[in-house]
Amino acid sequence: MQMKTYTARDMRHALRMIREEQGPDAVILSTRQIGEGIEVCVALEGAAPEPAPLAATAMEAPVADFAQLLAVSQPLVSQPLGATPPAEAPFAAAPVVAGNDAQLGAELRSMRHLLEWQMSCLAWNDFTRRAPAQAQLLKELTEIGLAAPLANELVAELPPDLGIEEAQRRLLAQLTRRVPVTGDTLLEQGGRIALVGPTGVGKTTMIAKLAARWVKRQGTRDIVLICIDDQRFGAHEQLRVLGRLLGVECLTLESAAQLPEYLARLSRHRLVLIDTAGASPRDPALADRAVQFEQIALRCGLEIWLTLSAGAQAGVLEEALQCYAAFAPRAVLLTKLDEAASLGGTLSALVAAKLPLAYVSEGARIPEDLMPARAHQIVSRAVALARVNAASAHDDLLARRFGSRA
Numbered sequence: 432m433q434m435k436t437y438t439a440r441d442m443r444h445a446l447r448m449i450r451e452e453q454g455p456d457a458v459i460l461s462t463r464q465i466g467e468g469i470e471v472c473v474a475l476e477g478a479a480p481e482p483a484p485l486a487a488t489a490m491e492a493p494v495a496d497f498a499q500l501l502a503v504s505q506p507l508v509s510q511p512l513g514a515t516p517p518a519e520a521p522f523a524a525a526p527v528v529a530g531n532d533a534q535l536g537a538e539l540r541s542m543r544h545l546l547e548w549q550m551s552c553l554a555w556n557d558f559t560r561r562a563p564a565q566a567q568l569l570k571e572l573t574e575i576g577l578a579a580p581l582a583n584e585l586v587a588e589l590p591p592d593l594g595i596e597e598a599q600r601r602l603l604a605q606l607t608r609r610v611p612v613t614g615d616t617l618l619e620q621g622g623r624i625a626l627v628g629p630t631g632v633g634k635t636t637m638i639a640k641l642a643a644r645w646v647k648r649q650g651t652r653d654i655v656l657i658c659i660d661d662q663r664f665g666a667h668e669q670l671r672v673l674g675r676l677l678g679v680e681c682l683t684l685e686s687a688a689q690l691p692e693y694l695a696r697l698s699r700h701r702l703v704l705i706d707t708a709g710a711s712p713r714d715p716a717l718a719d720r721a722v723q724f725e726q727i728a729l730r731c732g733l734e735i736w737l738t739l740s741a742g743a744q745a746g747v748l749e750e751a752l753q754c755y756a757a758f759a760p761r762a763v764l765l766t767k768l769d770e771a772a773s774l775g776g777t778l779s780a781l782v783a784a785k786l787p788l789a790y791v792s793e794g795a796r797i798p799e800d801l802m803p804a805r806a807h808q809i810v811s812r813a814v815a816l817a818r819v820n821a822a823s824a825h826d827d828l829l830a831r832r833f834g835s836r837a
């Protein structure tokens with residue numbers, strides 16, 4: 432194994448030099464404080480050991496390297512970090528067997544992960560000393576549940592030398608500006624809107640709430656409901672009952688292919704709300720449905736709104752946003768705010784998708800639990816939820832998330 436030593440004035444600059452020269456996969460073997468700066472020793476990737484003729488001798492070089500790696504990793508392990516794993520663990524758990532390249536590779540990868548993790552911890556510790564206020568802000572954004580890239584961007588946008596309270600205030604204002612909302616346009620102007628989304632997120636309930644609010648403001652004349660939930664037995668009935676209660680016309684279609692014909696007939700109606708069958712983002716038929724809806728949307732001036740549940744985990748929301756992007760949705764409706772334990776992940780996913788929020792719902796009551804989306808209210812709610820749930824971000828999590836940035 433070949434090595435190279437880098438010297439720089441601090442860890443951040445050393446890491447930057449290494450990344451630029453060796454790429455993101457460089458394995459850092461050791462660090463050492465020297466005078467005014469720092470010395471970092473790196474293993475050079477691709478400099479594989481020469482093949483040896485005998486199994487026993489083939490293992491001598493790698494074993495020597497492991498011993499060296501272990502030796503250099505000791506000072507890193509002794510850093511004052513909360514959950515530092517024991518340095519011996521990877522070696523004790525899987526002894527190296529002569530000639531077993533796959534095992535050797537696995538050992539090296541686990542060694543690399545361990546060292547990278549330790550380097551992240553070192554870099555994060557270094558960062559908390561150099562920039563304690565920024566580190567504190569990153570911690571608070573992590574506690575709200577914000578994704579690391581968005582938290583990083585928001586903190587980087589802050590002007591330097593702000594007091595912590597002013598910085599906190601500005602951060603939330605910046606986050607609020609990043610959350611796009613449509614305003615209450617639907618219930619003022621009307622439109623032709625089809626609600627799509629995963630199963631059970633609250634599409635039909637949302638249509639009921641929107642319809643009830645429209646009727647309250649504008650009466651029953653200009654509104655019509657359409658149900659094309661062709662997947663579930665009795666699905667049409669839910670909307671028909673609602674139509675009857677509100678005194679609103681409700682049509683049921685067997686398939687989305689009938690939509691253009693019906694929309695042409697309904698040209699005098701100012702608001703057409705279309706309920707569709709829920710579908711998992713992993714449904715293989717989703718892509719075909721997306722193409723069909725997009726074509727109808729183009730031909731008939733239909734808008735697709737994606738309905739998502741704030742009660743879902745951030746990863747689930749991200750997957751839904753990704754898979755439903757094929758429908759080219761214009762806006763998002765966020766339901767079940769009352770079931771969300773954290774809102775930072777939801778906000779991060781929406782900001783990343785650049786989709787505006789139209790309405791939010793925070794309960795099943797019709798129509799009380801519906802509100803036009805207001806960015807500052809959702810951000811305040813995200814902060815309040817973190818407080819109520821006493822969310823805390825530990826140093827090892829922060830090191831993993833922000834160590835490479837520091």
Ligand SMILES: Nc1nc2c(ncn2[C@@H]2O[C@H](COP(=O)(O)OP(=O)(O)OP(=O)(O)O)[C@@H](O)[C@H]2O)c(=O)[nH]1
Pocket residue numbers: 629630631632633634635636637660707708709710766767768769770792793794795800
């Ligand atoms: N707690 C809470 N429950 C809600 C909310 N919105 C809807 N629900 C409930 O969620 C359940 C599913 O609602 P539906 O409107 O049938 O959901 P859907 O998306 O139409 O479901 P599918 O048509 O099966 O895909 C029902 O029990 C609703 O009462 C909300 O904002 N908060």
Ligand SMILES: [Mg+2]
Pocket residue numbers: 634635636660706707709
């Ligand atoms: Mg439904």
